[in-house]
Amino acid sequence: MPIIMPTCERPPQFTTKTKAQNEENRPLVFDASILQFQSNIPSEFVWPDHEKPCSGPPELVIPPIDLKAFFSGDSLAISNAMEQVNLACKKHGFFLVVNHGIDSELVAKAHKYMDLFFGMKLSEKQRAQRKIGEHCGYASSFTGRFSSKLPWKETLSFRYCADEQFPNIVEDYFVNVMGEDFGQLGTVYQEYCEAMSNLSLGIMELLGMSLGVGREHFREFFEEHDSIMRLNYYPICQKPDQTLGTGPHCDPTSLTILHQDHVGGLQVFVDEKWHDVTPNTDAFVVNIGDTFMALSNGIYKSCLHRAVVNNKTVRKSLAFFLSPKMDKLVIPPTSLVNQNTPRLYPDFTWSSLLEFTQKHYRADMKTLFAFTEWISQKIN
Numbered sequence: 240m241p242i243i244m245p246t247c248e249r250p251p252q253f254t255t256k257t258k259a260q261n262e263e264n265r266p267l268v269f270d271a272s273i274l275q276f277q278s279n280i281p282s283e284f285v286w287p288d289h290e291k292p293c294s295g296p297p298e299l300v301i302p303p304i305d306l307k308a309f310f311s312g313d314s315l316a317i318s319n320a321m322e323q324v325n326l327a328c329k330k331h332g333f334f335l336v337v338n339h340g341i342d343s344e345l346v347a348k349a350h351k352y353m354d355l356f357f358g359m360k361l362s363e364k365q366r367a368q369r370k371i372g373e374h375c376g377y378a379s380s381f382t383g384r385f386s387s388k389l390p391w392k393e394t395l396s397f398r399y400c401a402d403e404q405f406p407n408i409v410e411d412y413f414v415n416v417m418g419e420d421f422g423q424l425g426t427v428y429q430e431y432c433e434a435m436s437n438l439s440l441g442i443m444e445l446l447g448m449s450l451g452v453g454r455e456h457f458r459e460f461f462e463e464h465d466s467i468m469r470l471n472y473y474p475i476c477q478k479p480d481q482t483l484g485t486g487p488h489c490d491p492t493s494l495t496i497l498h499q500d501h502v503g504g505l506q507v508f509v510d511e512k513w514h515d516v517t518p519n520t521d522a523f524v525v526n527i528g529d530t531f532m533a534l535s536n537g538i539y540k541s542c543l544h545r546a547v548v549n550n551k552t553v554r555k556s557l558a559f560f561l562s563p564k565m566d567k568l569v570i571p572p573t574s575l576v577n578q579n580t581p582r583l584y585p586d587f588t589w590s591s592l593l594e595f596t597q598k599h600y601r602a603d604m605k606t607l608f609a610f611t612e613w614i615s616q617k618i619n
């Protein structure tokens with residue numbers, strides 16, 4: 240059965256189809272289990288020359304932050320961690336954390352169950368198919384959402400709420416969407432999200448101290464967070480220099496805690512060039528997102544990053560996107576706003592920014608700028 244065919248009906252906003260792509264009006268399907276063996280890749284997956292992966296990028300070398308030392312109460316360790324975070328977040332919004340206390344067995348199980356889920360037949364995975372305009376569910380390269388610059392990846396995204404009203408939200412998601420047989424898988428990701436929730440609130444203490452607004456400020460802001468867990472699965476690609484696993488972007492969310500496997504592929508844009516982030520399976524990658532950049536009144540930068548693929552092996556990453564309650568107003572602490580640093584962004588809710596990225600704009604490196612333009616036009 241032919242795997243990649245011209246795209247079918249025109250989803251709103253995201254599709255800039257040419258007539259040729261619609262002539263056959265046949266469904267575009269990204270079935271990685273077959274596509275990865277095709278020597279050429281379809282034009283929809285070929286990125287423009289200026290965005291294609293570059294050969295031999297330098298490695299980003301930054302000292303990991305030792306969280307165990309920070310939480311030990313040792314004043315020197317605390318000031319070191321605050322300084323490291325402050326420098327990194329003011330420059331590129333990216334840092335690594337080690338001695339984080341997350342059970343390595345739990346991380347290993349989370350990766351193992353990704354192999355199980357994404358190794359299923361496409362029709363099985365499509366039982367969790369993500370609907371247009373929604374951010375949860377299974378997506379295979381967003382074929383129904385975008386029509387060019389398609390990412391070479393499959394994803395499964397689901398919600399995690401740190402709210403006792405939803406004590407088993409992840410387990411329930413898997414059982415309700417995929418069936419009772421997926422209960423164990425749901426339990427592992429429930430535990431993983433709980434661990435990510437604790438870790439991200441701990442990092443919020445460090446960020447608050449490093450910005451001089453106190454340990455509790457951002458921890459309290461995110462106490463009842465409504466976050467997104469995303470499993471990224473990057474199939475082997477025969478033409479890895481033609482495409483991208485995830486295009487260049489800043490995460491619209493607040494804080495991303497990412498675990499990449501041993502394969503490597505994450506790149507961060509620093510000093511005007513792309514840098515490889517060498518895999519370190521004992522570390523978590525942490526990056527500032529657009530919403531936290533607004534919360535810090537632009538002092539901390541939303542990290543510009545992307546993911547490349549390869550022709551040898553599958554790559555996987557686990558991304559936890561910390562986000563505030565949907566209706567919570569994103570307003571920086573008053574101490575970060577003064578004559579020298581006036582307000583950079585308008586008040587907004589996370590739900591409005593999320594909706595913007597899901598229904599009106601493909602998140603990239605200019606999302607927050609485009610969003611502020613969009614809401615100012617809506618007001619005027």
Ligand SMILES: C=C1C[C@]23C[C@H]1CC[C@H]2[C@]1(C)CCC[C@@](C)(C(=O)O)[C@H]1[C@@H]3C(=O)O
Binds near residue numbers: 390485492596601
């Ligand atoms: C709120 C979100 C939208 C995306 C997933 C989370 C945080 C990162 C965003 C994303 C990964 C940025 C690049 C484009 C995107 C479409 C993707 O490649 O997956 C974005 C996600 C999304 O809109 O589904």
Ligand SMILES: O=C(O)CCC(=O)C(=O)O
Binds near residue numbers: 504545
């Ligand atoms: O897979 C990676 O290393 C990066 C993925 C990413 O940036 C994302 O999902 O937002």
Ligand SMILES: [Fe+2]
Binds near residue numbers: 489490
């Ligand atoms: Fe990202």
